[in-house]
Amino acid sequence: MKETDILVVGGGPAGLCAAIEAARAGARVLIIDDGLRLGGQLIKQTHKFFGSKDEYAGTRGFKIADVLLSELERYGDRVEAITNTTVTGYYTDDGVFGALTGEERYFKVKPKRAIIATGAYEKTIPVPNCDLPGVYGAGAVQTLMNVYGVKPGEKALMVGAGNIGLIISYQLAQAGVQVQAVVEAMPKIGGYLVHASKIRRIGIPIYTSHTIKEIHGKEHVEGATIVQIDERWEPISGTEKYIEADLICLAVGLSPLIELLWQAGCKMRYVPELGGYVPVRNREMRTSHPDFYVAGDAAAIEEASTAMIEGRIAGLCAAASLGYRPPDYEERLEGFWAQLERLRRGPVTEKIRQGLPKAMKEE
Amino acid sequence: MADEKDIVICRCEDVTLSKIRELIEKGYTTPDEIKRITRAGMGPCQGRTCRDLIIREIARITGKKIEEIPMTTFRPPIRPIKLGVLAESEDDE
Secondary structure (H helix, E strand, C coil), X not given: CXXXXXXXXXXXXXXXXXXXXXXXXXXXXXXXXXXCCCCXXXXXXXXXXXXXXXXXXXXXXXXXXXXXXXXXXXXXXCEEEECCEEEEEEECCCCEEEEEECCCEEEEEEEEEEEECCCEEECCCCCCCCCCCCEEEHHHHHHHHHCCCCCCCCEEEEECCCHHHHHHHHHHHHCCCEEEEEEECCCCCCCCHHHHHHHHHXXXXXXXXXXXXXXXXXXXXXXXXXXXXXXXXCECCCCCEEEECCEEEECCCEEECCHHHHHCCCCEEEEHHHCEEEECECCCCEECCCCEEECHHHCCCCCHHHHHHHHHHHHHHHHHHCCCCCCCHHHHHHHHHHHHHHHCCCHHHHHHHHHHHHHECCX | CCCHHHCEXXXXXXXXXXXXXXXXXXXXXXXXXXXXXXXXXXXXCCCCCHHHHHHHHHHHHHCCCHHHCCCCCCCCCCCCCCHHHHHHCCCCC
């Protein structure tokens, strides 16, 4: 059985930053990640980030992963990372985690604290034939293209015009896939204007107030029928359009991936603005279970930029709770919160601002 | 047009939307009950696809809010592990 001060579950933007802060403070850290290499979703993000210099604005996602990994290397003597490994459970009776490397090796971990930075999973929608080969989560398609170099299809239909749907539509076009259309159920585009403009400029139509009614195909996706919807989300008959496609990408939202926090008995709240059930936490990103911290999409569906700062808060505070309290603790914590507030200021993050107070612990 | 009854909600265990609606109409109004009867959510993904859809369907039919519907129990392991792998683990203390 492995023992450590802090177990960080997930080596994406939140987890890497949590590990950096905790190790900087002096704690021993073990990162476990199910990917083949660290970086989480950053490693497939070829677009440039927004925000300010503090959040690596203007840098492409996969480059940010490199920056974080080299920052982590400074504390190499205190940090261990295990990849290709899933943390499979938490056992409340003895405070032990189980972990599975590949499908062959099972081992246990007993940390003093855990930071859950497991990210999110992609939501889906029930449509006839949604189980046909060729129907993917948009994030999965991005992984296929940008990590494994696989062209996922020839003609694509994107469902969802949030940032993920828009960015991946553009990247599909870059990979030589004909993007037939983007459909969005809301009356307006959810993602940033820059991303929407880019795909409009290359001639991809965006149908707002539209949904996918049915997917067609026998052995594989061959096309889909889309339909306009009214303000009560009812299909308007006569507005159906057939779109030929061998690839349907669903970018219809993400949900926090928090099985481990449920297992630990952490108090949860249903906050739709944040993606569904989320753990209740305080300003230290500590959950109702004193040994469990949370950061990133596992805490609320936001952006990689906020995930990185939440990770730093969780790492700093988890280390401090074990006695590794750096002399600049207070100003660092306040600085991170000021950064978060700055990032959450714009009109695009209004939902997040409404949702977050519901997830904070009343103290 | 494909029939609604053919919409697969749980891809791991092949459970359709019409099966889930039929059970809700019969009074099985928690995801745990539906899981026990149909195995929805008990496959390799452990409910990551179907759980939200089933809860939403229960809410729609019963008129309850999502937060009023009891969540399923999350038990370890969260992904399948072969019994032999557990038996061979060096961590058997």
